[in-house]
Amino acid sequence: MNEPWKSSLAAGAVYRSRVRGCILGGALGDALGYPVEFSSLYRIRRDHGPLGATGLVADGQNVVGRVSDDTQMTLFTVEGLVRAHRRDGLDGLGEAAPRLVRDAYRDWLRTQQEHGPGPAHTGPTGGLVTEHWLYARRAPGNACLSGLAEDHVPLPSAELGPPGPVNSGSKGCGTVMRSAPFGLTGASAESAFGLAARCAQITHGHPTGYYAAGALAAIVAHLLSGDSVEGAVLRALRLLGRHPGHEETTAALEAALDLAAQGDPTAEKVEKLGAGWVAEEALAIGVYCALARLRVADALLLSVNHSGDSDSTGSLCGNILGARYGDVALPHEWVAQVEKRDRIAALADDLAAECAPSDPGDPV
Template identity: 60%
Template sequence: MNVLDRVLGCLLGGAIGDALGAPIEFQSLREIRRAYGEEGVSDYVTDWRGKAGLITDDTQMTLFTVEGLLTDGGSAAVEAVRAAYLRWLDTQDHKAPPPASLPHHTGLLREEGWLYSRRAPGNACLSGLHRPFPGPAAWGEPGPVNPDSKGCGTVMRSAPFGLLAALAHQAPADSGERAVREAFELSAVCAQITHGHPTGYLAAGAFAAIIAQLMASEALEPAVRRTLALLATYPGHEETTAALHAAMELAAKGQPGPEAIESLGGAWVAEEALAIGVYCALAEPEADRALLLSVNHSGDSDSTGSVCGNLVGALYGRDALPAAWLLPLEGRETIERLAAELVATPG
């Protein structure tokens, strides 16, 4: 499997999980089963607009993360990512691209009309981007923006940090450990742009670290174990560490199902979304089954679908994703373009 296959798998898989979970995000398991049967949804379902295969803010923000990193993945990466998030904010506040009058008005994504649609964005993401970001806090301390917020809006947008770090360290002389730590730290710092709670940003860092390892052909369980060892070196890691341990222990028991998922929480907060995504990818070794497992529960179905999709896509590549879900997926052409640009970016 080549690198582009994994990058495409990660970004497209995340979008598929997002689209599968979006129409049932605010439904209880009982309501899902009443509407779709005991197994829940098994395919895209139409939403209140009568459309299927539509992504949410999870994929929107992931794409703008990619664009920010393509603009500058080096020393000015945090500023570039925040500028990209401000462009995403424009898509939530306007019906069409606003006049290009501000410094952040750059990049091709702001010109794509399909992105100008509110898709239930998180309050912390919205409010955080209306505030200045003076810089990150010391590890384990509350960040300067929304210091009490640890919503899953940090995790669901952070896979690209793992992709970029892995791509930048493909040469034999480069250290895999260096790539993983860089993915972790840049993701955690950029999470603080909107969410300041240590668990919120450390969970985002952990997710990016896992993705970086999957890109290097590591299996998921050892990637999570290595990430746990890395996490333990950062103050404030305890909630994220406990959530990942719970996910691994639950997956080892077998018998995956919605009730098992719900024992890990509702995924409205970062560490729970990460844990559920990891659990589903561990518990079901086939991409389609993992994705369906990840959305059929009472919690934040689109975010857990997105996280699980990023993981299984990076693990198994694009070809493991069902064509029936790829073809109608909203924004597929844009995702494929950004994936190719990311792979082509010099390390």
């Protein structure tokens, strides 16, 4: 007997697993990389052995599993998108979305300036800004801090291509490390790309910075649709090619694909793609590592054991692999050690529940 609602329920479970996998995977990569961020590959190997870090290690305060500003801002992106979807329904990436995402980032900025939540800092509907654990500065990016002070809201219809008005010369990885959730809403890859790029302009005006954010969102959207990592990147490249000023982002992603095709992944090869401090390099490293290793754990370790912005590259690799394979593929013994993993998973579930694709065959 044909029961289409069963396949619909199965598809819904896969969607929820991939949303959770993307957000938790990013947090895990972040926690793996945060203690070794700013360390050279030589120092990482000196401190942790010839293979570098082989799992979660303690940070400078002897705490294991802490997440950085990468995960913090990703969670506030999720909160902004959930509010946008609740406001606009099926058109959850409509005109209100950039403003609501900006408002969520302004809430994050409060957590970087205040010692803890107070009666006057509850946000429009409470939410993350009320949670004490987020009031922690974990090496936030200068452009993110200064950009949010400008209070810029990009127009949903604004043309992509020219530099944005805020930090117009900045293409730091603070754009891309927070942008995976734009690809998780069930919108088309093109819509996710556009909104992620425009919301990146809230803090960073360089086209390479906001195109990298858009490309990650498009990659994640394609992964949710069932594409392979390579297929998702190739589709994102075609989308990038439609926009003026895409060349740096395109070249970085093409370099990652070419390097992965060579096989024999090493930390030294990772460093051929850069250090990850700027957006296109961080995205390229995340993509390369997701492609170069078959096991999720090995890919995540490859993405953090290099000289540079290890937490951002680890976060991006985790976003990509989690969106591809779901949370069941993440190393559970590592996930169990991630700071506030239950809260992170719950917020991912909120996004999945809010944005779950509807199907007329679903039972009601």
